Amino acid sequence: MAKRPGLYANIAAKRRRIKAGSDERMRKPGSKGAPKASDFRKAAKTAKKRKK
Numbered sequence: 688m689a690k691r692p693g694l695y696a697n698i699a700a701k702r703r704r705i706k707a708g709s710d711e712r713m714r715k716p717g718s719k720g721a722p723k724a725s726d727f728r729k730a731a732k733t734a735k736k737r738k739k
Contacts, residue, residue, distance in 0.1 A: 694722060694730040 692700070705711055714721035 693733070694726060695734070698722075 701711060701713065705713070
């Protein structure tokens, strides 16, 4: 079973699309569908460690 991209991968991909000229916008914190603080804490538990 293939893993889906995580929260940070989705955010980075959207930032790339916006920079490339799409008419998308990032959601404001607290708006419907925007990631909550608990989503970031949950994603941090499974994040890969950075290589030095």
